[in-house]
Amino acid sequence: DLSMLHLKLTWNTLLHDHLRILNQMKPVVLAGDLNVAHECIDVALPLTNLGKSCFTREERDYFSKFLSLGFVDTYRHLYPSHRIYTYWPYYDRPSKLNGWRLDYFLISSQLVSKLSDQEIHCDVDGSDHSPQILYLKSTK
Numbered sequence: 001d002l003s004m005l006h007l008k009l010t011w012n013t014l015l016h017d018h019l020r021i022l023n024q025m026k027p028v029v030l031a032g033d034l035n036v037a038h039e040c041i042d043v044a045l046p047l048t049n050l051g052k053s054c055f056t057r058e059e060r061d062y063f064s065k066f067l068s069l070g071f072v073d074t075y076r077h078l079y080p081s082h083r084i085y086t087y088w089p090y091y092d093r094p095s096k097l098n099g100w101r102l103d104y105f106l107i108s109s110q111l112v113s114k115l116s117d118q119e120i121h122c123d124v125d126g127s128d129h130s131p132q133i134l135y136l137k138s139t140k
Helices: 005-025 057-068 073-076 109-114
Strands: 028-031 069-072 101-109 116-122 130-138
Touching: 005 057, 005 109, 005 116, 028 130, 057 073, 069 073, 069 109, 073 101, 101 109, 101 130
Parallel strands: none
Antiparallel strands: 028 101, 069 101, 116 130
16 A cells, blocks of 8 residues: 555655765764665566565655665665575465565665665564674774
8 A cells, every 4th residue: 555655755855864964963873664675676576576565666765865874774785696585475475475574774884884784684583574793893
């Protein structure tokens, strides 16, 4: 259902504006469920899901705008061609056939040199989203 897409896009605009200002003041780490699969590699069934909620052109374009503000998708930076997912609908979770990568760490580009690794724990149950860990090198 895309009836609320206009509200999501309005929210994204406000978030972009806030992050742009914040990023000018200090390095930023944004983590969480952004409810968008940016590229086809981020969806197990891209042709089936193209145009559906979380995989519309508008949502994907807004994600690209995040990146153009000077942010880096840490997992895709570290693993440019690795297919892994962070979300499965509850009805599909046991089979893990219809995964989506909706959860991200986005970091300011000035933090890329500190980027060490990122783990996505698909084997952990208890939610329709998988936990993640981001590793940044110490500033010592």
